[in-house]
Amino acid sequence: MQAAPNRMIAMTTPVLAYYDMRMLGHNPHGWDPSHPAWTDAVKAMIALQYPGSNLETYSHPERPDRLTAIVDRLMLDPIDGVRWMLPTAASRAQLERVHDKTYVAHIESLEGESCWLAQDTTAVSPGSVEAARLAAGAGISAVEAISAGEARRAFCIVRPPGHHAHSDHASGFCLYNNLAVTAAHARESLGYQRVMIWDWDMHHGNGTQEIFYSDPSVLVVDSHCAAPFYPGSGLLLETGAGAGVGSQINVPLPLGSGNAALLKVFDEVVKPAAKAFQPDILLVSSGFDCHYLDMVCAMDETGFAILAQRMSDLADELCEGRLVVLLEGGYNAQALADSAHAVVKVLAGNPVTACNIMPDDPGCRAVADAAQFHQELNIQRARGILKIEPSR
Numbered sequence: 001m002q003a004a005p006n007r008m009i010a011m012t013t014p015v016l017a018y019y020d021m022r023m024l025g026h027n028p029h030g031w032d033p034s035h036p037a038w039t040d041a042v043k044a045m046i047a048l049q050y051p052g053s054n055l056e057t058y059s060h061p062e063r064p065d066r067l068t069a070i071v072d073r074l075m076l077d078p079i080d081g082v083r084w085m086l087p088t089a090a091s092r093a094q095l096e097r098v099h100d101k102t103y104v105a106h107i108e109s110l111e112g113e114s115c116w117l118a119q120d121t122t123a124v125s126p127g128s129v130e131a132a133r134l135a136a137g138a139g140i141s142a143v144e145a146i147s148a149g150e151a152r153r154a155f156c157i158v159r160p161p162g163h164h165a166h167s168d169h170a171s172g173f174c175l176y177n178n179l180a181v182t183a184a185h186a187r188e189s190l191g192y193q194r195v196m197i198w199d200w201d202m203h204h205g206n207g208t209q210e211i212f213y214s215d216p217s218v219l220v221v222d223s224h225c226a227a228p229f230y231p232g233s234g235l236l237l238e239t240g241a242g243a244g245v246g247s248q249i250n251v252p253l254p255l256g257s258g259n260a261a262l263l264k265v266f267d268e269v270v271k272p273a274a275k276a277f278q279p280d281i282l283l284v285s286s287g288f289d290c291h292y293l294d295m296v297c298a299m300d301e302t303g304f305a306i307l308a309q310r311m312s313d314l315a316d317e318l319c320e321g322r323l324v325v326l327l328e329g330g331y332n333a334q335a336l337a338d339s340a341h342a343v344v345k346v347l348a349g350n351p352v353t354a355c356n357i358m359p360d361d362p363g364c365r366a367v368a369d370a371a372q373f374h375q376e377l378n379i380q381r382a383r384g385i386l387k388i389e390p391s392r
């Protein structure tokens, strides 16, 4: 008599974890009153955005210990199936798929320099350009390895983040748009016809939206705190343009949204959109700043774990399991470590055991409204009132 299979025993799945300590070299820290970049305008900008901060000891919030918190946790509490990988830096040609040549040339010219790039405290230090190339290259390395059959899932521990970087300018701590560079490589070099992105960072991925706004081959779902929260974009009505009408799906959320709201985003927006679009690969812009320890939302690591579980299951169903999760924001070291560890654990095949759901999650109503809005748009497109995005 054969024993029944024990469903409680997890089947380990290989996960490629991309990290390079040279990304710690991006470190626009401290206040150097003698440096010409630290003008009165910069001083005023920091005082405005970080009231109460001490400019003598000012430390940029997008700082190296964001990554070391994650890596230390994964090292101290190792997960079976994780394979550490070094990324290859993105080439100019790979960056220029989504960024203007003049912009790439400008960023590259800043190697070894310290300066400020944008009015929202985006800055570079001498090691920033190399870090940015590696951050953009990590996603490329991941999709290359997945395409070669080395694994089905990857987690990229990268900085500077990318989703606020536009085709022609830096913003929101972002230099190159890492996930956009990854999606473009999957499309143009690896032959994937349709790429789907879910950006679950707390902030709207305005750069990613701008880059793919007219591109029907890249479907972007973006859940984020609603305007006027930074960067102030991501309205429901921003749904794409030209051939890309319908390829941008924004889900603006109220402050305080938690696990239940984000699960609802998956169930009512991401999953139906994916089934209609039939992607060849799923990519996640994974900020962890919706964690309650971070800023103004109420998720916790159990929520991020179940989102990763749902995305893994969706990838298994639609695209042979191909899934790349790439770090965006998140500024609390504990939240970053706990959330990243929980996500990688799920990607490695460990099932989620529980998800904390708070009563009366304020985001659920907004998600229901957004889902209805996008469903009605789809009905209008199906009737020929609006252009329909191509599908196979």
Ligand SMILES: [Zn+2]
Pocket (backbone or CB within 6 Å): 201, 202, 203, 287, 289, 328, 329, 330
């Ligand atoms: Zn963010």
